[in-house]
Amino acid sequence: MYNLVVFGAPGSGKGTQSARLIDEYGLYHISTGELLRDHIARDTELGRIADSYISKGQLIPDDLMIDILEHTLNENPETANGVIFDGFPRTIEQAKALKSMLAKRGSKVHAVVGLEVPDEELMDRLVKRGAESGRSDDNPETINNRLKVYNAQTAPLRDYYVGEGKYHAIKGSGAIDDIFNSIKEALRDTRE
Numbered sequence: 465m466y467n468l469v470v471f472g473a474p475g476s477g478k479g480t481q482s483a484r485l486i487d488e489y490g491l492y493h494i495s496t497g498e499l500l501r502d503h504i505a506r507d508t509e510l511g512r513i514a515d516s517y518i519s520k521g522q523l524i525p526d527d528l529m530i531d532i533l534e535h536t537l538n539e540n541p542e543t544a545n546g547v548i549f550d551g552f553p554r555t556i557e558q559a560k561a562l563k564s565m566l567a568k569r570g571s572k573v574h575a576v577v578g579l580e581v582p583d584e585e586l587m588d589r590l591v592k593r594g595a596e597s598g599r600s601d602d603n604p605e606t607i608n609n610r611l612k613v614y615n616a617q618t619a620p621l622r623d624y625y626v627g628e629g630k631y632h633a634i635k636g637s638g639a640i641d642d643i644f645n646s647i648k649e650a651l652r653d654t655r656e
């Protein structure tokens with residue numbers, strides 16, 4: 465059992481590194497961004513609600529997001545063996561909810577990987593991705609707002625997890641393989 469939070473700004477590489485980490489550690493991957501985009505693609509009721517926030521670069525309200533996460537844990541019993549949380553929590557309230565959801569299941573967050581990338585590079589990456597991804601939130605105006613929202617609502621989580629002694633800062637720029645190796649190195653003694 466091992467629960468890992470992959471944390472970082474939009475475009476910091478959470479999805480890319482999470483994909484490698486699930487192979488390496490055999491954990492269940494929960495990407496809240498992918499989950500919401502899947503609902504949008506299927507045009508479900510949740511998808512329509514989610515799109516109204518995502519396309520403006522805003523966060524989905526905490527109550528709703530926490531509900532979705534709890535459902536995902538309940539519907540996928542494999543999650544009891546360990547999860548990579550990619551894109552969740554994004555607020556202190558979500559972090560507190562995650563803590564109690566895991567405590568209810570006799571577990572906890574074992575470690576947090578924080579991918580740290582300078583703002584200019586994030587902007588660059590997201591604009592480039594926007595040209596290929598077709599994502600409604602990868603355009604310059606929305607990107608700007610996502611970075612603002614990140615700094616105001618999500619970045620404070622860094623201190624929250626530093627306070628819990630769980631935060632591992634990783635330099636998130638450079639080669640994908642090098643970043644992956646520094647994550648493995650940082651996590652080595654967090655895995656029993």
Ligand code: ATP
Binds near residue numbers: 473479517525552
């Ligand atoms: P990365 O490129 O590092 O994977 P990202 O910025 O592309 O990061 P996603 O995790 O794919 O981000 O999320 C896309 C959008 O989905 C967010 O901007 C937000 O609107 C919504 N979202 C995802 N997770 C959450 C969450 N935990 N709380 C609220 N909104 C969320």
Ligand code: MG
Binds near residue numbers: 479
């Ligand atoms: Mg993503």
